[in-house]
Amino acid sequence: MEKAENLVELIEAQTHVWNAMFHFKKSACLKCAVELGIPDVISNHGKPITLSDLISVLPIHPFKSAHIFRLMRFMANSGFFVENPQGYALTSAGQLLLKDEPFNVRAHIFLSCDPALLKPWNLLTEWFQNDGPSPFDTAYGNNLWDYSAREVRFGNMFNEAVASDSQLSVEVLMTKCKFVFEGLTTFADVGGGTGKVAKAVAQNFPSIKCTVYDLAHVVANQEGAENLEFLAGDMFRSVPRANAILLKMLVMLGPAKGRTGKEWSKLFSDAGFSSYKVYPVLGMRCLIEVYP
Numbered sequence: 001m002e003k004a005e006n007l008v009e010l011i012e013a014q015t016h017v018w019n020a021m022f023h024f025k026k027s028a029c030l031k032c033a034v035e036l037g038i039p040d041v042i043s044n045h046g047k048p049i050t051l052s053d054l055i056s057v058l059p060i061h062p063f064k065s066a067h068i069f070r071l072m073r074f075m076a077n078s079g080f081f082v083e084n085p086q087g088y089a090l091t092s093a094g095q096l097l098l099k100d101e102p103f104n105v106r107a108h109i110f111l112s113c114d115p116a117l118l119k120p121w122n123l124l125t126e127w128f129q130n131d132g133p134s135p136f137d138t139a140y141g142n143n144l145w146d147y148s149a150r151e152v153r154f155g156n157m158f159n160e161a162v163a164s165d166s167q168l169s170v171e172v173l174m175t176k177c178k179f180v181f182e183g184l185t186t187f188a189d190v191g192g193g194t195g196k197v198a199k200a201v202a203q204n205f206p207s208i209k210c211t212v213y214d215l216a217h218v219v220a221n222q223e224g225a226e227n228l229e230f231l232a233g234d235m236f237r238s239v240p241r242a243n244a245i246l247l248k249m250l251v252m253l254g255p256a257k258g259r260t261g262k263e264w265s266k267l268f269s270d271a272g273f274s275s276y277k278v279y280p281v282l283g284m285r286c287l288i289e290v291y292p
């Protein structure tokens with residue numbers, strides 16, 4: 001009896017390990033389904049689509065038709081599609097995979113699954129054993145930002161992914177948190193990428209002068225507007241002076257550069273800020289300092 005119980009526990013433990021071990025298949029299948037255009041085919045069909053109708057329009061080799069049901073079963077299991085007697089339909093998560101969906105996360109999927117970004121994950125152990133600052137450095141000999149500047153394909157993919165992520169954040173900011181911008185005359189988005197957030201602030205508040213501050217290769221070809229400018233610089237040396245600054249999705253940069261909270265505070269006080277406040281917005285790490 002005792003042995004049998006132990007076996008049940010063991011088989012559950014082994015299942016647990018297998019689930020962890022093969023977790024990468026989730027992102028691989030997600031990327032594949034998006035690349036094959038499966039969510040768009042389902043959506044354009046206008047009603048649940050049968051497996052044979054789906055296969056008939058997919059850009060795949062005929063020899064591979066028999067394997068699509070596995071991909072569909074896996075994607076249904078992962079919560080992107082539902083399978084009912086009429087065929088496959090999209091879940092809410094599946095809707096975010098559509099080309100025409102304004103909040104789609106496709107660019108982020110392509111970035112996260114890109115071999116260039118996966119390589120550092122395979123070097124975690126090496127990184128723990130060397131004195132390098134990040135697994136990215138271990139893989140490429142320099143940091144993510146220098147690599148992005150050098151590898152134009154990767155840099156564009158990275159900028160597009162973070163900008164697409166900001167679509168939803170912008171919507172949240174402009175519908176739920178507009179009050180934080182009221183009364184400002186200047187605003188700087190530090191590490192603001194290609195300016196998704198600042199553009200929305202500039203459009204919604206024509207009286208606020210907005211600045212997007214980022215590395216030279218990111219802002220080089222960006223077009224400003226009357227109340228929007230792109231400024232190249234290194235935020236570890238200085239940050240622009242403004243009534244308020246936004247640091248969005250940069251929390252990891254502090255520790256990556258070995259900076260402590262005190263050092264960040266000094267950088268801010270050098271720029272004329274006395275203290276900073278964190279505004280968590282729907283789980284998004286959003287840090288805004290309002291200049292007194």
Ligand SMILES: C[S@@+](CC[C@H](N)C(=O)[O-])C[C@H]1O[C@@H](n2cnc3c(N)ncnc32)[C@H](O)[C@@H]1O
Pocket residue numbers: 145162163165166190191192193194196213214215218233234235236247248249250253
């Ligand atoms: C994760 S992205 C976030 C972009 C944008 N804030 C957003 O949420 O969409 C980090 C950004 O920080 C920028 N960055 C990295 N190091 C920087 C530095 N030293 N000075 C200024 N910007 C920097 C990168 O180029 C990139 O655009």
